[in-house]
Amino acid sequence: MKSKEIAQILNFQVISSPNGDVDIKYGIVCDLLSFVMAHALEDSIWLTIQTHLNTIAVAVLTGIRSIVFVSGQKPNEETIKKAIEEKINLYVTEKSAFEIAGELYKLGIRGEEKRL
Amino acid sequence: MKLREIKEILSAEVIIGEEELNREINLAGATDLMSDALALLGEGGALLLTGLVTPQVIRTAEMLDLSAIIFVRGKMPPKETIELAKKINIPLLRTKYPMYEACGRLYSAGLKGRKVEGIL
Amino acid sequence: MRIPKEFFEGVKVKEIMNTDIVMVTPYHDMKSIQEIMRIKRIDGVPVVNDLGKIIGLVTVENVISALASGDLKSPCEKYMVRNPKYLDPEDNLYTALKLFRQYRFGRFPVVNNEGEVLGILSTKDIVLKLLAIEEKEVKIEKKSELEPLILEYPVLGGDFVSAGIASSTVKKVLQQLGVEPSIIRRVAIITYEAEMNIVIHAYRGVLKVFLTPEIIEIIAEDEGPGISDIELAMQPGYSTAPDNIREMGFGAGMGLPNIKNCSDELRIESIVGKGTKVISKIYLDKK
Numbered sequence: 258m259k260s261k262e263i264a265q266i267l268n269f270q271v272i273s274s275p276n277g278d279v280d281i282k283y284g285i286v287c288d289l290l291s292f293v294m295a296h297a298l299e300d301s302i303w304l305t306i307q308t309h310l311n312t313i314a315v316a317v318l319t320g321i322r323s324i325v326f327v328s329g330q331k332p333n334e335e336t337i338k339k340a341i342e343e344k345i346n347l348y349v350t351e352k353s354a355f356e357i358a359g360e361l362y363k364l365g366i367r368g369e370e371k372r373l
Numbered sequence: 374m375k376l377r378e379i380k381e382i383l384s385a386e387v388i389i390g391e392e393e394l395n396r397e398i399n400l401a402g403a404t405d406l407m408s409d410a411l412a413l414l415g416e417g418g419a420l421l422l423t424g425l426v427t428p429q430v431i432r433t434a435e436m437l438d439l440s441a442i443i444f445v446r447g448k449m450p451p452k453e454t455i456e457l458a459k460k461i462n463i464p465l466l467r468t469k470y471p472m473y474e475a476c477g478r479l480y481s482a483g484l485k486g487r488k489v490e491g492i493l
Numbered sequence: 494m495r496i497p498k499e500f501f502e503g504v505k506v507k508e509i510m511n512t513d514i515v516m517v518t519p520y521h522d523m524k525s526i527q528e529i530m531r532i533k534r535i536d537g538v539p540v541v542n543d544l545g546k547i548i549g550l551v552t553v554e555n556v557i558s559a560l561a562s563g564d565l566k567s568p569c570e571k572y573m574v575r576n577p578k579y580l581d582p583e584d585n586l587y588t589a590l591k592l593f594r595q596y597r598f599g600r601f602p603v604v605n606n607e608g609e610v611l612g613i614l615s616t617k618d619i620v621l622k623l624l625a626i627e628e629k630e631v632k633i634e635k636k637s638e639l640e641p642l643i644l645e646y647p648v649l650g651g652d653f654v655s656a657g658i659a660s661s662t663v664k665k666v667l668q669q670l671g672v673e674p675s676i677i678r679r680v681a682i683i684t685y686e687a688e689m690n691i692v693i694h695a696y697r698g699v700l701k702v703f704l705t706p707e708i709i710e711i712i713a714e715d716e717g718p719g720i721s722d723i724e725l726a727m728q729p730g731y732s733t734a735p736d737n738i739r740e741m742g743f744g745a746g747m748g749l750p751n752i753k754n755c756s757d758e759l760r761i762e763s764i765v766g767k768g769t770k771v772i773s774k775i776y777l778d779k780k
Contacts (some may be wrong), residue, residue: 277396281452286472288405289424289740296471306409306729306745328409330730330745340481353413353487355403355422358473361418370446387677407689408740408747411682412754425742427576429689432657438665438674453545456512 258364260346263302268351269325269348272337276344279322283339283369284361290315296370298320302361304354307333321368322346327354331342374400374484379420380434383468385443389455394442399414400485403445403476407433413487414439422475426450430435431457439463443482444473463493496623507582510603510612510623515655516541517550519570523559525553525609525697526569528647529655532662537600539610540573541654546572546608552599579604582611586622621654634725643672648691650717653741656692659700660684670704674676676775680709683773686748687713691763694718695740695768720766727753727761758760 261277265271278372280354282300288307297303299320305312308330316324323346326332331349332340340347358368377394378469380387387394399418405425414421415438421442423430431454434442444450444457444467450458458465468475480486496726515529516539526538532554540549555572579602592601592724593616600615644666645720664681672680684700691698695717703710720726727749734744753759757771763769 283478284473286403286412286476286744288409288742290736291740292405292424305740305748306406306451308402308746309732309739311736315406326415331748333730353402353404354472355401355476355480358403358476359486362473362477368471368477370471405742406745407742408686408745410753411686411751412747413681415678423742427653427741429657429742430686431651432661433663434659436685437678461515478720 258292258366263323263361263366264346264348265352265365266364267357269350272326272332272347272349273341274339274346276346279346279365281323284358285321285368285370286358294318295314298369298371299371300364303327304323304357306330306354308336310336310339313343313345316340316345317343324348327352327357336359336363337343374482376466378418378482379441379443379464379479379484380466382482383443383466383470383475385466385468388444388450388465390458390466391440391484392482393441393462393464394424396464398440398484400487401476401479403472403485411437416487422479423473424472425450426454427453428457430454431461434458434463435461441476443468445475446471468478496734501587502585503591504622505582506580506584506586506603506614507611508587509618510580510614511535512583512612513616514539514610514613515658516540517546517551518652518654519573520568520754521574521649521652522566523556524565524650525649526738527556530556530675532646535613537602537613538569539602539613541610546711547579547602547604547610548607549575550577550602568656569571577602581605581708583744584772586619590619593619608654610769628772636726642666644702644704645701646700646714648688648698648700648713650692650694650698650715652692656689657685658767660688663702667704672704672709672777676709676777679775680711682755683711683775684713686752687711687773689743690748690769690771691715693734694717694744698768707776709775711775713771714768715770716768719767719769720761720763721765723763724763741762 286304297319302323325348329351376396383412399417402413403422447469536553538551603612676678698715701712729750732746732748738744758774760772
């Protein structure tokens with residue numbers, strides 16, 4: 258399913274969408290950047306409350322193209338600028354990670370992580 | 374939903390609190406950041422799903438009177454975490470599923486989350 | 494009356510040791526250990542290294558010698574008993590009593606094969622076992638309605654091992670006093686976030702809670718780097734915490750917003766290079 262379709266269905270606030278046509282295959286919920294770095298698969302949509310600039314760096318390193326900031330956490334200017342530069346879609350939702358993961362799961366997106 | 378059902382849905386292993394599986398769970402939150410848990414789970418009958426296994430997770434649970442904690446990604450908490458949990462009598466479970474998958478399965482089974490109100 | 498040896502041999506150290514212990518690191522100062530002993534009513538504090546293995550024991554005698562030299566600010570490494578004698582959790586009480594007689598110490602740490610401290614066995618624990626009485630929690634009673642109850646706990650920067658103990662103690666006291674659960678939860682969140690802020694950002698600090706029938710006031714004061722832009726620090730998601738703190742589950746920039754959300758009134762005073770004072774109020778008579 259396309260990233261922009263998901264955003265529309267789940268009513269995300271779109272912060273940046275330079276890569277809205279990217280196909281999303283998996284989901285990951287994690288706020289520990291080092292874990293995401295080691296375990297996230299490309300083509301994942303990442304749910305986190307970490308709005309820090311380093312979150313974008315981790316997305317770039319793992320090939321993640323879409324990040325949803327949950328629990329209403331809004332990224333700052335620096336983070337947004339970097340995301341646009343790196344062609345990463347950013348969304349914000351008031352709902353919690355638990356709820357959004359649940360909704361995405363219902364849309365057929367499963368959780369897969371790399372095993373080390 | 375009873376903690377026992379949650380255990381079944383996630384094929385979870387009980388680390389401590391086998392005799393507490395009849396606890397009623399009303400809502401769940403999934404986070405690795407304790408401040409997020411503090412904002413999300415300030416009501417009774419709450420379940421925390423987390424990948425963090427430090428004693429601070431138990432301290433947070435104590436502050437919120439959480440009903441249970443499930444460690445995701447198959448993580449086993451260290452001894453000091455388990456000891457502290459015994460002291461405040463909170464059941465600890467662990468599941469092999471990643472956090473996302475655990476949320477998906479529980480949400481599909483009808484367990485509710487909660488959105489943050491007020492400040493954010 | 495003489496108790497048969499078999500009785501003592503039938504009791505294992507792990508069954509009667511006190512497991513409600515606090516561990517410190519070698520750089521903890523003697524002053525905070527003195528406070529820990531006072532608050533927790535204990536007379537021995539194990540000192541552990543980064544791997545959680547025992548390297549020493551600070552006893553009440555060590556605190557007295559530091560006090561006598563007016564040297565409470567020194568790290569406990571200077572005064573602690575190095576490589577202390579210890580008991581194995583599987584030892585029986587008879588073996589333990591022989592050790593007590595041999596060394597004439599008041600307490601021994603109980604350490605497993607991996608060098609981790611599981612508890613402390615003191616002569617008090619043994620006497621209590623013999624009397625078969627349960628140690629009851631001390632009830633804290635308010636002296637009068639006019640005098641506020643004041644709780645005060647030291648918090649040490651960088652000390653993730655005992656972080657949260659102060660908040661946990663505050664919570665227990667409020668429960669004993671019969672404060673309404675929804676209020677207790679708000680106080681717990683405020684004190685815990687404030688305590689973690691000190692642990693993460695400051696060198697040392699103190700957490701104070703004033704309680705009257707009308708109001709609960711929580712003051713967290715620290716010596717630390719201070720906050721240069723308080724308005725910015727209040728913004729959800731803003732944080733100066735380094736990545737390693739984030740990996741521990743803190744520093745996502747939600748602490749101060751959480752405190753604000755739980756307070757009826759919040760004031761933050763800060764001087765860069767000096768420290769920060771967070772004053773939070775919760776009104777109890779709000780109906």
